[in-house]
Amino acid sequence: GAMGFGDLKSPAGLQVLNDYLADKSYIEGYVPSQADVAVFEAVSSPPPADLCHALRWYNHIKSYEKEKASLPGVKKALGKYGPADVEDTT
Template sequence: MGFGDLKKKEGLSALNTYMADKSYIEGYQPSQADSVVFDALSGPPPADLENALRWYNHIKSYGAARSSLPGRKRDVSSYGGTAAPAAAGGDDDDDDDDIDLFGSDDEDAKAEREKRLAAYHEKKAKKPALIAKSSLLLDVKPWDDETDMVALEKSVRSIEADGLLWGASKLVPVGYGIRKLQINAVIEDDKISTDFLEEEITGFEDYVQSMDIAAFNKI
């Protein structure tokens, strides 16, 4: 359904609401979707629209590199929609509809209802538990402009653990010739904590000065 006119307060407010639990317009890394929406703005959102402003500043940091972000450009009106509710008649709904809890009092009918209820609950019990995951965007800062950033990133990616998956990364200028490593990670919440990541990453003391979480989104 789109955000509306992103040069007006209403459109910016819609963008701000949309970005409340997201780092990017689509997916878990910057893409042409971010570039299209960014170009539709006339400038930075006002400070009271903090979610939209955070996103704007982050995408602005890519500069001319926005043109090389992955993905395919679409019309700006195609972004910002919400997922349509699941169509009626899915597998689980069929099971529910087939169970008539208020049918005949006949003994055979009761037995059939109990049998089907038992089968329904057994099917539900066999479904795998939902694994809670989070997408993180980490800022890893070196000591100075002489830090070997290739070795720094190699060290970070050498951290391996069950429930941890490293994603895309890039080097972002922070001033005085210093660049920080910005890297995506997907973690399983029950297995990996942000404290664990910080302890492991800052453990590379020859390269890493500090680590910050730039974005944290539940998947």
């Protein structure tokens, strides 16, 4: 199955992102990384206020604007991030 957030410029994609971040601070791990940068860049504008987890994350990553290049990790294709498709157990 597919994984990832889908189109992060669409309400559906932002909803997936919001749900994903409901119990996480970052896209991967416990510190800001290139994973956050990649997803942040795909989200073209701040999420709506009702998607509070996504908005909190967006504003937090935005505060790292100056350090973006020095954050750890390797930026991968956007589809590599986000929720894995649960049916895909092979």
